[in-house]
Amino acid sequence: MHIAIIGTGYVGLVTGACFAEFGVFVTCVDKDMEKIEKLKKGIIPFYEPGLEDIVKRNLKEKRLKFTTRIDEAVNESLVIFIAVGTPPRGDGSANLDYVEEVAKEIAKNMNSYKVIVTKSTVPVGTGLKIKEIIKKNLEKSVEFDIVSNPEFLREGSAVEDFMRPNRVVIGAESEQAVAIMKDLYRPLYLIETPFVITDIATAELIKYATNSFLATKISFINEISALCEAVGANVNTIAKAMGLDGRIGPKFLHAGIGFGGSCLPKDTMALVKIAEEKGVELRIVKAAIEANQNQRERLTQKIIKAFNDKIEGKIIGILGLSFKPNTDDIRESPALYIIQSLLNKKATLKVYDPQAMENTKRVFPNIIYCSDAYSVAKDADAVVVVTEWNQFRNLDLERIKKLMKGSLFFDFRNIYDPVKVRQSGFSYFSVGRP
Template sequence: MRIAMIGTGYVGLVSGACFSDFGHEVVCVDRDAGKIARLNQGEVPIFEPGLEALIAKNTSAGRLSFTTELAAAVDGADAVFIAVGTPTRRGDGHADLTYVMAAAAEIGRALTGYAVVVTKSTVPVGTNRKVAAAIREANPAAAFDVASNPEFLREGAAIDDFMHPDRVVVGVETPKARKVMAELYRPLSLREFPMVYTGLESAELIKYAANAFLATKITFINEIAALCEKVGADVKTVARGIGMDGRIGDKFLHAGPGYGGSCFPKDTKALARIGQEHAAPIQIVETVIKVNEEVKRRMIDKIVDLCGGVLRDKTIAVLGVTFKPNTDDMREAPSLTIIPALVGGGAKVRVSDPQGRHEGEALLPGVKWIDNPYQAANDADLVVLLTEWNEFRGLDLAKLARKMATPQMADLRNIYDPAEVRAAGFTAYVGVGR
């Protein structure tokens, strides 16, 4: 089948490459001519394990291409995916649909035959009907159906998530649209991955509800971690104990500096706003948003306490700034709250991250970037583990301690055993909920 993928951000690029690997002919569209030029030269603008090789394989096979010409890509397409950004709108916390609606109108003007217009972007309930209205307004004679097909891709594991999904959610209203969507995902249904067909509103809400629930699990265990510190319990043991309950599960029960990234912050805010607008406030989600910000501030307090209450002139090595490992994404990362507070307090901050420097240099002024974690810790008063990259899971702790002026560790991801850290020569160790 022929697919036009509008938007070459994280979702569009990964989805387009994976669909082309299914054997479909995919054209990815973006207005950024420079970005398209780089993609056509084989340069991938985001870091995602395996993506560069997948794009190279399918462009070489002639199944995947990139263009700035939306009309040419849409002409003759069986499905047109909208995969543009829906950032949080300033002022009210709602999802900004500017890019979605602009794409819908442009698609409407470009349609020459029947196509299913599929919203892949994360959008509030009712958006797909607005997309349909925008297409009809732009082209009253257009033959099309709309579908909602939310993505559930984890950054750092997106290709595997697309190829081996827990489920594929498809919101459709006509047999014709369902048939097109079924054909697009045929390689997955043949391998018996679950396909959930539902209405438009349910599909839209599934995405928000899923992310909000996961964000709630993270925030819940962070609140339990704070209680553990007060009563002398270990949050890792508590999380393991409750995670063994099949009704709860062990995923997303890792205490840390709070959630970040491209999805959880904006989707929780959008869902809270949707509830308020429909007079059905989701108070749990509203509290999750509030507590997540408090968690980040608690992390700052831990660091200040290790510095004896004074940050000025302290040398602090921060290992990891991306919101999670295996990505270069800095959006809403805890580091963007924690590190500026350290710099603002007068600390000399050195940063080491395998992929974070490209975005981080502009977002974190006043820090010194060092590639090697041991060099970052040289003569430091404190090392802070902020992102659990594999490179930071296997550090030579004794070597790290020897390099530091004052061997102290704030392990904000609970990577290391406290006794192991102290045995390696560290004089102080602080984790989360321990």
């Protein structure tokens, strides 16, 4: 089978490379020429563990190719995935401009029956909208089907998530489209991946409901962390005990600085908007968004208060810039919020991240970029762990302490043992732990 993936970002590239690995012939399309030129040489435009090997192998075996020509890709493919971005608009709703633009381009180039699949996260009703756009822009009379196949991969473990998903969701209107999608995903049948076959609207909503539930879980434990601080309880122990309850489960129950990234903040806001447009109020999702913002503010205030509000000229070291480990993605990263808030108070910022420095330089060109955690610590009045990269989990605390001017250590991912950090001579602040 030949397929096309339009939009070669985190989702599109992983999807394309993994389908090629399954033995499918894949053409990945992007309008970003520079990105495509790099990819043709096997250079991955972002950091994602394991992806480079798969891309290089499938390029070599000629199952994977890259182009800016959507016409050629559509012509030779039976299934066409739309995997372009759906960023938030100012009011929180999803911006569908890229999706609609691609739908028009696909329509103009359709020469035979095609299955057009939305992999991008799109509001309910978008599948039908795409159908209308394609009908209106067709230049030849050809049959087609629309499918919603939302993606659940996580940046940082995207390849593994795609190859071994918890489930595959397929929303379709025709038996033929379902059969083609099942055929495409056949390798996952062998590992007994559950398939949820449903209508398009339900599939579209599954993605938003899932992400909003995950966001709610994080915000829930973060609110509990604030209460823990007020009463002297330990949120880690509470989360552990809660997670042992099979009805709750342990995942997404780690108290910290809150969720970021390109999905949870955007998808929660979009779901609230989708519901509002239909006259439905999603109070819990709204509260999860508010609690997330509150957690960022509350923890940033912890730093400012530790300096009795006199933070001007203080040197603050930030460890971790990406919104989570194993990615270079800084979209909606809590680190950006902390940096901006401290810059507003005229602090001096020294930062380090194993992968996300280049992206951060575009946002904050004038802060100090360091080569590792120890150079961040040098002369710093405070050090703040924002992203729990493995290399920050076991720092030489004695060495950090000696290098620093001050002794404040903020651990906003609860990765250190409070007793040990304090024994090293630090004033230690974590999230929801005595």
